[in-house]
Amino acid sequence: MRVELLSIGDELVAGLSLDTNSAWLAQAVRRLGGTVIRHTTVGDRVGEIAGALQAARSRADIVVATGGLGPTADDLTREALAEALGCPLEERPEAMAQIEAFFARMGRALRDSNRRQALVPVGCDVIENPRGTAPGIHDRGPEVEIFLLPGVPAEMKEMFARSVEPVLLERSAGRVGCALSLRCFGMPESTLGDRLADLMARDRVPRVGTNASEGVISVRIVADGLAADEAAALVRADEAVVRERLGVAVFGAEEDTLATAVARELIARGCTVSTAESCTGGLIAKRLTDVPGSSAYFRCGYVTYANEMKESVLHVPRDLLIAHGAVSEPVARHLAEACRSQAGTDFALSATGIAGPGGGTPEKPVGLVFLGLATPDEVVVYRRQWSDTLTREEIRDRSAKAAMDLLRRCLLAGRPLLPSE
């Protein structure tokens, strides 16, 4: 089942907005047994859009187009589909009723321009949009089906589920395959690749591959084009092998983040955590509270950015700051210990380092960070020198992740466990 994606909008063609819909749609299509063969992005011109729709229809079984269904004069996807199909537009009462109901619910006045959104090519179906004013359009062609969805991601995703998904599932007749991404942290990608080399051989089923993004390495296990049960069994078997070989480096799967992984382990043990941050500036606290329900384990964060605040808020002795500097093992240790004690939590994390771009010295270059972990029994400090190719934002991101990973490994092992580099 060959699927083509078409993104419509001047802002996309001009590079002013990043097209995130296509990547989301491609993954969704794959999960439903289809294969995306091409994405095309064109601007808001009827001829361009109609031409792209016709070309896509000549190559694919299903075409999913997003964007250009709004109420303004540069929303021309409806007109383009009418041109591509050679069918005139008509105002459809069921579309008009949806639009009116939406405006009534929002307590907003319907504008004349919104009437345009009820125009649909003769013979096409209307796809309801519960989250916005733009109904979608579905052309059930005899060979190729075309779906037009809005470009707003939240609207597009919900309408995809109610319109495209059932068609894909029916067409793939259950041969939807199976795919799983395991998320790993704290093991170099080369080590990880060596441990999985036999699984990553070409033409093996399932296919196993790795890729790294923002410090997290993902291991993808994919069995395509098989019946769901069969594919799932193969993927599960590989998952067990990967988990056994990578051990504690695997922190979760799919949508898991280091924060959700830490949250899960803290909640399972009824434990609490607090944070004392310098270079990360609140990012560790922010990540730990990204997770809904984080008040179960997160109590307090201190962002002691200025040295005097390290002294006054977390009582780091001035002598220590003078003797070793704020970016040092003893200060990271003190911050974690004082944070745990003042917040009255089971664990505390600290971070002090040089995020750059300025502030580095030969002895303490940009990217040097000390991460502290205080437990009920001890305090450990992990020294990490990030690569000098990382930006300030990346150094802060990786440091926050490494700090959360320290706590995660400690919870799993029952004692602090520094990653071996």
Next chain:
Amino acid sequence: MRVELLSIGDELVAGLSLDTNSAWLAQAVRRLGGTVIRHTTVGDRVGEIAGALQAARSRADIVVATGGLGPTADDLTREALAEALGCPLEERPEAMAQIEAFFARMGRALRDSNRRQALVPVGCDVIENPRGTAPGIHDRGPEVEIFLLPGVPAEMKEMFARSVEPVLLERSAGRVGCALSLRCFGMPESTLGDRLADLMARDRVPRVGTNASEGVISVRIVADGLAADEAAALVRADEAVVRERLGVAVFGAEEDTLATAVARELIARGCTVSTAESCTGGLIAKRLTDVPGSSAYFRCGYVTYANEMKESVLHVPRDLLIAHGAVSEPVARHLAEACRSQAGTDFALSATGIAGPGGGTPEKPVGLVFLGLATPDEVVVYRRQWSDTLTREEIRDRSAKAAMDLLRRCLLAGRPLLPSE
């Protein structure tokens, strides 16, 4: 000058990697006087790539393709160009010399597979790649020029500058136009649109348009296809009008964020700030310290997530918490005041609210947030109810932005200035 972009790679078509190259290239092309008319993404198959190259060539003056120039068996862009041009591949000594020099510089052994990277269609030029092993290819066709660049962004960008940029500049003969994005916050997009309606008329030069992303509204002013000086003068004139009509809602331009805007105003006045956060969980502190050099103004953040920590760390009276709840005007007020006093800063920001998805009640629904601003003279609290369509992440993001905007408006006006909704 019509330009088409072609992105090549199975991982892009499958949605496993986001295509950020196309957006970057589209913006770069525009700055050099060209107009991108289409992006296409295809997988690693010779026929698909060759077909896409031919189709792009039939529509555009210049085609820029990225990806598929690596050493492995699924890197097929060279072969596809040869097929599209009807020219055989030949091993080019100057390409081989570059590859050998790169490996020598890195101290790595050349593999046989890297020899493939020296293959170039007869008649094409080699583009040097100083950062990697994959040389680029330039076909100087009589009517259409085709550039093949690697998919690795850092390599692609450097090679674009030395190969595509001079060709675009020569072809546009200095008629590179000018574009500016002004960033706005705290004014509804509809109000903003009404104030700029005459500027946003179609066919006016410069073109003026707005778009909203993550709560920030951008006003783009674009003068295309004109000589640089002339275009810049037109854009500057419109900029002055927009700034005058939108006033304090404009916080900056281009890469500015609310954090960089606040940082600029704090540094200009030699003022300091601290934060007391509940629902935002450290995000305001994180954003304020995103800016290099933030130690000049940011001193300390308190993330008092648990109610007992609001009591013990920032001394919110228990009676106040019991009488009004943690999410309330008096608690936001106390948090800001105590934070400012304890941290000894000129200003303090506080945030307490219900980020959801759980925890809402009819009286205090998800999305309700109180933002406090303490100044040397007074404390003000801004109550904001975010739309119930926003996610937890969005509520936290918008709240952090609104808090920073409170401070920014106060610094500009010399007194707290709540946004009128």
